[in-house]
């Protein structure tokens with residue numbers, strides 16, 4: 001078995017930025033089907049490995065490409081160049097409410113989201129009570145989730161994701177919307193996963209959290225990898241770049 005949970009090699013991802021030169025309907029009709037756009041590379045030749053069993057922080061300023069990279073990991077986006085390979089079962093919690101159907105109840109969404117993440121109905125039946133208990137939203141479990149607060153969404157989403165028992169758990173900044181008690185519960189869960197040799201990849205703007213939780217980190221800036229390695233060195237380098245006005 002390899003010591004690498006995720007290998008990212010020369011990953012680039014581009015988006016199209018559309019520019020409307022003239023906003024009138026007449027101009028749009030005259031222009032026909034052609035549109036004016038430029039290619040924007042949100043990730044540019046990014047390569048690094050995530051060691052198995054590490055808690056790995058992804059850091060960098062707003063718009064540096066962290067969420068785009070996580071979406072490539074979770075196969076929501078396909079990179080335009082490069083490759084990503086991972087060893088083991090992956091579960092991802094990316095945006096508040098992603099994978100949930102707003103009209104359905106919390107109970108129905110546990111089954112929907114659980115099966116999207118690869119659990120069988122039998123497995124969800126078995127874990128259902130634990131999922132609800134960890135989420136702390138028991139009272140509202142039969143209400144449509146469109147009435148949930150963002151913290152409640154994240155509680156339920158996180159609870160489903162960890163009950164998939166993934167080898168690699170990928171979490172975007174979403175935990176920040178949970179309250180202090182729930183965040184502490186999540187951090188405890190990260191420690192348990194680490195003790196059991198599982199890998200956690202998380203995005204955070206809170207450097208104290210990254211230093212506290214992670215052993216490794218990668219720093220992205222404007223879609224490029226600036227540094228990947230032990231957490232302290234990487235966070236220090238990122239912080240000094242901010243003092244210098246990166």
Ligand SMILES: Nc1ncnc2c1ncn2[C@@H]1O[C@H](COP(=O)(O)OP(=O)(O)OP(=O)(O)O)[C@@H](O)[C@H]1O
Nearest residue numbers: 015016017042060061062063064065066067068069
């Ligand atoms: N679907 C999209 N279409 C066009 N541009 C996009 C799209 N998704 C992301 N981008 C652009 O890609 C860049 C990287 O965005 P991304 O969300 O990955 O950054 P981030 O590091 O996660 O930022 P933040 O810390 O603010 O969450 C940004 O400039 C953003 O505008």
